[in-house]
Amino acid sequence: MMRNLMHSGVDAIARMSTTRTNYWTELVLDTALGAWLLAVGWRHLDGGPWLAAGAIALGLFAFSFIEYFFHRWMFHTRIPLFEQGHRMHHERPLGYDSLPFFLPAMVLIALTAVLVVLMPFGFALLLAGSITLGYIVYGLVHFIIHHVRFKQPLLRRWAGAHHVHHYHPDTNFGVTTPLWDILLRTRYVRQPRKAV
Template sequence: MMRNLVQAGVDSIVRMSSTPTNYWVEVGVDVTLGLLLIAEGWRLHAGSPLTAFLAVVLGLFAFSFVEYFFHRWMFHTRIPLFEQGHRMHHERPLGYDSLPFFLPGAVLLILTGLCVLVVPAGFALLMMGSVTFGYIAYGLSHFTIHHVRFKHPLLRRWAGAHHVHHYHPDSNFGVTTPLWDVLLGTRYVRQPRKI
């Protein structure tokens, strides 16, 4: 009984998460959160502009790993909310399948609170604002990759790396950057054809 209730709840959230409304509301919530974190971080930051810049760069670098981690080990596992929604994306790449609009912001706020416990508040807020904008860049990049046909060769190669993931789901987990795929050996390498 309880298992059926949990599954019904997950199914309901997955259905809601597949709508254009959910997708664009999430973008709005995340942009607002990112701007608030950066503004408050800048106001509270007691260090030099160089340390503020370092916080932003560190946040973007950290997000690049978070993106890889979630895509590889959360979205391609048996955690129902993540796996089911991501499987739907692989089946319908032009759909609006995403996380529920409230979940990323809630997770980012919790992580921000934890960071404030470890590093100065201004630095933590700048860093987490940067992580938030990394997440926004990931979401918009992923959407664009599936909805735009690029003409520029570099953009085609960038988008193509993700399209390869849809045919070889054990490779190319990075969307915004191939960095972690290269470092962790999951970058797809085309095998020569056997004649």
């Protein structure tokens, strides 16, 4: 009974997560959270602009790994909520499949709380705000890659790296950067055609 109830709850959240409303609500909520974290972090930072720039750069770098980690080890595993939603995205890449609008904000707030305990308040908020900014950029980039047909060759190659992932799901987990695919050897490498 409890298992069926949990399974139907996961199914309901997964269905809700495929709607435009969920996608755009998440974007607005996360943008407001990120802007608030950056503004309050800047106001409470004990240091100058170089320290702020360092916190923001560190946060964006950290997010690049978080993006890779979640895509490779959470979305392509058997965690029902993540796996089901991501499988739907692979089946319908032009859909609005995303996480439930409230989940990323909850995770980002929890991460912020941990960072505030571990480091100075202003720096922690700037770091969390830039991780949030990275997540927002990732969401928009991923949406654009699937909904825009680029004419410029560099942009086509950039978008193509993610499209390859849909045909070779064990490769190209990075959407915004290939850095971790290169370092962890999951970047797709075209195999040469065999001579006949």
